[in-house]
Amino acid sequence: MNTNLSLAFPPVPAGADKEILKPSASFNSNVYRSIGAVLFFIITYIVLLLAVVGLAIAFGALGVAIIAAKVGFLTLVLGAALIGSGILLIYFIIKFLFKKHVTDYSGMIEVYEDDQQKLFAFIRQLTKETNAPFPKHIFLSADVNAGVFYDSSFWSMFFPVKKNLKIGLGLVNSLNISEFKAVMAHEFGHFSQRSMKFGSYVYNMNKVIHNLLYDNEGYGRVLNSMSKLHSLFTLTAWINIQVIRVIQYILKQVYVVLNKTHMGLSREMEFHADARAAYVSGSNQVISSLKRIEVGQLCYDELLNYWSRQLEKDNRSDNFYPQHLEMIKHYSVQNKLTIDANGLPVIPNGIDVVNTSQVVINDQWSSHPSTADREARLASLNLQTMVIEDTAWSLFNEAGALQQLLTDDVYSTTSATEKTERIGLEVFKSDFFANPDQYNLDDFYKGYYDGRGISQFDVDEAVKELAAAYPQKIEELLSADNTGLPTAIDRMQQDINVLQSIVNDGNNIKTFDYKGVKHRASDAAATMQAIEQERLAAVQQMEKLDKDIFMYFYGIAKSDTDKELLVAKYKKLFNVNDDSQNDYELYTDVMTYFNNVYVTMPYDKIEDNLHDIYAREVKLKPRMLEILQDEESLAYFSDEQLKALKHYCTTKLTYFSGRKYDNAAINAFNEGTGAYILAVTNRNFQTKKDLLSFQVSVLNSK
Numbered sequence: 001m002n003t004n005l006s007l008a009f010p011p012v013p014a015g016a017d018k019e020i021l022k023p024s025a026s027f028n029s030n031v032y033r034s035i036g037a038v039l040f041f042i043i044t045y046i047v048l049l050l051a052v053v054g055l056a057i058a059f060g061a062l063g064v065a066i067i068a069a070k071v072g073f074l075t076l077v078l079g080a081a082l083i084g085s086g087i088l089l090i091y092f093i094i095k096f097l098f099k100k101h102v103t104d105y106s107g108m109i110e111v112y113e114d115d116q117q118k119l120f121a122f123i124r125q126l127t128k129e130t131n132a133p134f135p136k137h138i139f140l141s142a143d144v145n146a147g148v149f150y151d152s153s154f155w156s157m158f159f160p161v162k163k164n165l166k167i168g169l170g171l172v173n174s175l176n177i178s179e180f181k182a183v184m185a186h187e188f189g190h191f192s193q194r195s196m197k198f199g200s201y202v203y204n205m206n207k208v209i210h211n212l213l214y215d216n217e218g219y220g221r222v223l224n225s226m227s228k229l230h231s232l233f234t235l236t237a238w239i240n241i242q243v244i245r246v247i248q249y250i251l252k253q254v255y256v257v258l259n260k261t262h263m264g265l266s267r268e269m270e271f272h273a274d275a276r277a278a279y280v281s282g283s284n285q286v287i288s289s290l291k292r293i294e295v296g297q298l299c300y301d302e303l304l305n306y307w308s309r310q311l312e313k314d315n316r317s318d319n320f321y322p323q324h325l326e327m328i329k330h331y332s333v334q335n336k337l338t339i340d341a342n343g344l345p346v347i348p349n350g351i352d353v354v355n356t357s358q359v360v361i362n363d364q365w366s367s368h369p370s371t372a373d374r375e376a377r378l379a380s381l382n383l384q385t386m387v388i389e390d391t392a393w394s395l396f397n398e399a400g401a402l403q404q405l406l407t408d409d410v411y412s413t414t415s416a417t418e419k420t421e422r423i424g425l426e427v428f429k430s431d432f433f434a435n436p437d438q439y440n441l442d443d444f445y446k447g448y449y450d451g452r453g454i455s456q457f458d459v460d461e462a463v464k465e466l467a468a469a470y471p472q473k474i475e476e477l478l479s480a481d482n483t484g485l486p487t488a489i490d491r492m493q494q495d496i497n498v499l500q501s502i503v504n505d506g507n508n509i510k511t512f513d514y515k516g517v518k519h520r521a522s523d524a525a526a527t528m529q530a531i532e533q534e535r536l537a538a539v540q541q542m543e544k545l546d547k548d549i550f551m552y553f554y555g556i557a558k559s560d561t562d563k564e565l566l567v568a569k570y571k572k573l574f575n576v577n578d579d580s581q582n583d584y585e586l587y588t589d590v591m592t593y594f595n596n597v598y599v600t601m602p603y604d605k606i607e608d609n610l611h612d613i614y615a616r617e618v619k620l621k622p623r624m625l626e627i628l629q630d631e632e633s634l635a636y637f638s639d640e641q642l643k644a645l646k647h648y649c650t651t652k653l654t655y656f657s658g659r660k661y662d663n664a665a666i667n668a669f670n671e672g673t674g675a676y677i678l679a680v681t682n683r684n685f686q687t688k689k690d691l692l693s694f695q696v697s698v699l700n701s702k
Helices: 025-069 073-098 117-130 169-173 177-191 194-213 217-227 231-281 283-311 320-334 371-381 399-411 425-432 459-466 485-505 521-556 560-598 603-628 639-650 663-700
Strands: 108-111 138-141 146-149 164-168 315-317 359-361 421-423 511-514 517-520
Touching (some): 025 073, 025 231, 073 217, 073 231, 108 399, 117 138, 117 177, 117 231, 138 399, 164 177, 169 177, 169 283, 169 320, 169 399, 177 231, 177 283, 217 231, 231 283, 231 371, 283 315, 320 399, 421 425, 459 521, 459 560, 485 521, 511 521, 560 663, 603 663, 639 663
Parallel strands (some): 138 164
Antiparallel strands (some): 108 138, 146 164, 359 511, 511 517
């Protein structure tokens, strides 16, 4: 079999110092903590086991003594109840041993070397560079992910277990071959970590804890049946339950220690795996892969949401991955990022794809460090390699067939059937990207109005103020500092939300960083108050700027007609905003209760919830009928949406009867309210866009 690569293998960085592969002091410290936590669990469990066995022996001895003291019906019942309760306590503490473990391979498809020679040759070469064992199995999944896993069982805690590699095709779709090497090298960094053994310990110990805390339905049935035999059995069952509650309380405390400690080690293992990946592929490639994976994940999530909605129309994707790549390209254009030859974004250093908060928490429950922390560590290594721009798909034989196979696998767990229409790339593009400029504002405003409403002000009063106002230049009004105000305000609100979570969390978070400075958790409230003052000042500045921009365009308008039209458009927008606010409140109010339809509740609670829904529909439906009678509003509905809205408004829907939900009525609600809120949002946006486009036309005719 030919296993030689027929393409360029990304190089190893020159002059890399092997010292970076040594575990850090923090890594070693977390290893010792994990050893201590594992021993703590073992000792605690042994103590609990001995205590339960001792208690069971005492129950049994007492039961025998009671029966022997005076043979009678009541003494016989009490003795038997005590003996049975002791036996059940022993069973409770060891019942996890009888729990059968089944490894879940759903959502994964194994590939073999005969079919994927280039991929296997690539991985074999990489295992040599990383000094890691070759995977036992290689699986493909549909998502934007890669990972190492193994069949964890009781025996995996004591004997070596070969690890498996999982590669997500969404990940392949998001990277070039140099970045793909970096991601795979990171995973093989985990392959070489002996500390992964702790994962097996913690996994199995968590299974024990979960079994004792939550998998008690069968045990509960036995206790309940026993308690019905006689009131004395009820008494011993109650005692049994109190003992179990004490055991469960202790195990909950052990769970916190065990898992917080393991999460700390997991974060250090991620840093160490990053260092190994940088050593063989370059820190620049690892950093680039992190950023592109974030973009790929955002676009993949949006794609799945789109097809989830389409499935209701009996449509499904023929192949996710060309469509996913189109969405990545669209994201790049929207965010003004350069696109490489493969259609992937070039994301400069310092650009945050997802998180812009300046508050950083050392999350003790996170298994991964933040992307920012990982990038900072990698940048400090400063290992650079040449980028090979070939797509990662070049490693896969029959890539299109694999893509369709994994797409079909995703749909195998949905309501899609053979009759569901398969939608290809061109039809997807024509629908998803229909009227690409419909929801874009003019680039002239540099994103200043994107994703927000224009602050309301008294338009007539602003016209009067204009006579005494100092004329400003549009370049000054739309300066970088000014156009960045909405983003800065959003970031400050993010910071406030994170700090509020620290205040609410109590003692679980000890410290946080803000703008690179470490603070104690007790400083969170004061820091939050300072940021809120800064945010309010920025909001006031933005509100004034919105008004100043109106005054600028009113001032440069050549004709009275343009001035009057500008005033009318602003007043119309503010009226639409007011109506929309009321519409959003009506929608949110009813949805708060309708979402409970998807929650399991007792029948009496279902009836109460339905009463709340119907009470809110009394306000919502008349408002919808008003919109249906407004000719201007009708323009924002498609024929299908209009039909759904009319059906919902004019039909008395009963969502629950005969002790079951009516799915047709629920669908009618979702389609009608969905059409309503989409039209409200569209009306808002298009009114704003019309105003802003008119202002640009006023400037162009200046």
